[in-house]
Amino acid sequence: xxxxxxxxxxxxxxxxxxxxxxxxxxxxxxxxxxxxxxxxxxxxxxxxxxxxxxxxxxxxxxxxxxxxxxxxxxxxxxxxxxxxxxxxxxxxxxxxxxxxxxxxxxxxxxxxxxxx
Numbered sequence: 047x048x049x050x051x052x053x054x055x056x057x058x059x060x061x062x063x064x065x066x067x068x069x070x071x072x073x074x075x076x077x078x079x080x081x082x083x084x085x086x087x088x089x090x091x092x093x094x095x096x097x098x099x100x101x102x103x104x105x106x107x108x109x110x111x112x113x114x115x116x117x118x119x120x121x122x123x124x125x126x127x128x129x130x131x132x133x134x135x136x137x138x139x140x141x142x143x144x145x146x147x148x149x150x151x152x153x154x155x156x157x158x159x160x161x162x
Contacts, residue, residue: 065143073117073141073148077104080119091124094139094151098125102136117141119150 065073080090081104090101099121108115123135139150 065148069143069148070115073143074106076148077106077117080104092119092121092139092150097123099137099139100124105138117148 080101083090084101084103092099092101099119102120102122105118105120106115118141119139121137121139123137141148141150143149
C-alpha cells in the first residue's frame with residue numbers, strides 16, 4: 047500500500063522555500079482578482095505547456111488533518127478541439143511556490159491578469 051507523502055504533487059526537482067506571509071497574501075490577492083473577473087462576466091485564460099485553459103475559479107484550501115495549504119486554478123481545456131471529444135476537460139492546476147515565485151506546473155503566474 048502506498049505511503050502518504052504531504053505535498054507529493056509538487057515538483058521535487060524544483061527548489062522551493064516556504065513562502066513568506068507577504069507572498070501568500072499576494073497569491074490570495076491574485077486568486078481574488080481572478081475570481082472577481084470571472085464573477086464580473088470576464089474570461090480569464092491561462093496557457094500552460096502549450097495548452098490553453100479557461101479558468102473557472104481560483105481556489106485555496108487547508109487540510110484539517112495535515113495543516114498543509116493548497117492553492118489551485120480550476121480550469122477547463124479550450125485548445126486542441128476538445129469539444130469534439132466526449133470527455134470532461136476540467137483540470138485542477140496546482141499552484142506552488144518556488145524561488146522564482148508562484149508557478150503552476152513550472153510556469154509563472156506573473157502574467158495571468160493582463161490589463162484590458
